[in-house]
């Protein structure tokens with residue numbers, strides 16, 4: 001482009017920074033930026049000076065010191081000899097656990113309630129309105145405490161399960177116990193052959209995926225609709241179950257010998273534990289250990305199972321005295337006869353079952369409490385349910401808004417094409433509604449994660465309670481602890497929104 | 513959000529440190545009230561009574577300091593604190609004194625930078641169980657579920673006790689004594705553990721105290737006492753000598769009933785120095801000469817405070833034990849007023 005005449009060159013004057021609209025906004029921004037930076041510098045200086053006056057330094061060394069306190073719910077190995085850093089990690093995992101469980105349950109609840117609130121059935125729609133309004137309009141903390149109080153006050157104590165005519169009894173064939181300390185459920189234990197079963201299961205997942213692809217291709221080519229759901233379900237269950245049952249039939253009843261420290265050859269288990277009460281045990285495979293511990297409970301003994309992964313580990317544990325009874329395959333016993341690294345051992349008269357590829361360890365009443373299995377503590381349940389119900393109410397509204405945002409004409413057009421209502425929902429409405437639903441859904445997930453810091457109200461040991469509570473209190477490192485805590489929540493939130501944004505991009509309208 | 517958290521933390525930290533070496537005495541006098549940190553409620557030690565007035569063994573320390581400094585035992589703002597919030601409250605200047613059955617430990621004194629002015633109750637950690645649990649010794653508690661207050665020495669002692677006796681337990685962390693009581697009574701834990709005095713106080717409020725037993729083992733030393741911030745020694749001296757004054761008064765037989773009479777002058781020079789008829793002790797602390805007269809006439813001496821709040825004639829029923837005067841075989845031993 002050509003310029004015809006140069007405009008008269010005007011020299012730049014300082015007053016233009018204020019009066020000239022071209023520069024004014026820039027000036028304001030620069031000034032604001034300087035002020036913010038100044039405020040930050042003053043704050044930081046103040047902190048440094050005041051910390052100095054208090055005689056405190058800024059130091060994260062406390063993370064490597066011994067914590068000295070115990071934590072009830074641990075997803076990783078932790079004891080009071082571990083460091084404060086590890087206690088923080090235990091807390092972080094607990095936070096992530098409840099946030100993860102909460103997000104899943106909140107989504108399920110929210111989608112159901114949101115869809116049902118639009119139902120033509122008056123009663124259902126109104127019930128859902130009550131749920132949504134009830135939970136949205138009452139503070140979360142209250143719900144957490146209410147659910148926790150119900151769980152502790154209305155359920156039986158473990159000792160009510162004891163005795164001939166116990167006041168309380170376990171559910172589902174004696175495998176689940178609901179107590180005022182939490183719900184005890186069976187824990188899965190891997191045995192021999194687990195790998196094969198898992199491999200078969202993964203193979204069937206691939207099979208399902210391949211079949212679905214084939215079914216879609218065929219539908220697009222010929223219009224035939226295959227019974228995708230039933231075939232998938234069959235593939236999901238049948239091969240894995242068949243392998244599991246075959247394997248169990250083959251090996252489960254194999255008898256594995258028991259080697260005990262300081263025993264006389266051929267002693268019975270009962271005689272041995274009469275002298276060595278509540279023994280620590282270890283076993284290869286773990287399922288044999290579970291069978292051994294139920295045998296011990298039958299003898300009224302508590303047994304701490306030490307998990308070992310290999311024959312060498314098993315041997316080391318026996319040698320170091322970490323476990324005093326070991327169950328093992330018959331061909332390994334030879335290495336254990338006489339003495340292991342100087343520790344006298346002998347084989348007992350009793351044997352235990354080798355166990356199935358996957359076995360469930362049932363909770364059993366022992367001493368003061370149920371042992372074995374997995375304990376879902378009341379604090380976890382209260383926090384999880386309250387977070388899910390509360391956030392679910394908000395998600396329900398988001399889902400309802402998303403569905404309502406798809407115009408009625410779309411449904412009618414789809415009906416006119418002969419699509420049945422559930423296909424209309426799946427193929428026409430939901431894909432469009434999702435675009436509206438996902439962005440606000442992300443912030444609900446973030447809210448849920450951050451709200452999980454209310455855990456302290458019911459004594460759930462999340463990162464706010466470990467790092468941000470006990471650790472800070474015992475070490476006096478408020479500033480450092482709070483900064484770390486802030487950093488953790490910030491990173492978690494960024495990661496969640498990052499992942500959700502990727503998903504959002506995959507469902508949003510593609511413009512070409 | 514990231515910025516606001518950061519700024520918030522800095523601001524809190526900035527505030528937290530702001531009062532470190534301020535003139536606490538001048539501030540309290542100007543304010544006309546003492547800010548005193550107490551428990552959220554532990555009958556006998558610190559709890560609001562039927563009229564909503566705070567009363568108890570620890571509360572009496574607050575009132576005594578207010579009487580010494582302001583001449584009015586009622587000029588106290590009570591700030592309820594939990595095990596976790598108490599130290600932040602003191603360090604940040606929200607309270608001037610913390611009187612909340614707090615154990616004097618090395619790390620609290622040195623690392624957290626506080627000043628314990630003395631011991632007003634020699635205690636130790638104990639265990640309470642329902643009688644029908646059939647437990648008679650703490651050594652039988654392997655596998656038990658234990659309620660503990662977080663942010664206390666209790667939780668550290670407990671971990672050590674079980675580890676050194678090779679036993680396992682399931683901790684149930686709890687914020688306040690009231691919650692602990694509710695959880696314990698609902699049977700959500702088998703055992704409640706805290707300072708033995710706290711156990712006695714808690715048990716006294718149960719519907720049927722006799723259905724619960726305190727086990728014989730005491731697993732720790734818990735010297736409980738009032739504390740102030742490091743750095744303001746004049747203020748520390750005032751609180752220290754108020755406590756010593758209460759203890760000496762019992763030793764010398766000064767009571768709330770006879771203090772007015774004795775303040776007119778006696779044969780005993782130490783009593784005279786304490787009550788301001790001889791010497792300048794009050795002025796040295798920056799207080800009126802009759803500061804201890806105000807204290808003792810309003811709350812009584814140590815023995816009166818003990819008997820009135822937690823002694824054997826109260827529902828809590830604690831014996832003097834270690835907390836008797838040294839002359840009676842106890843550990844209470846105030847340095848001389850000279």
Ligand SMILES: N[C@@H](CCC(=O)N[C@@H](CS)C(=O)NCC(=O)O)C(=O)O
Nearest residue numbers: 551552553614615664665688689710
């Ligand atoms: N002495 C221990 C424990 C103090 C403590 O927390 N005691 C409990 C029970 S005796 C209490 O005063 N609770 C009152 C409340 O919850 O506010 C410490 O200083 O850490």
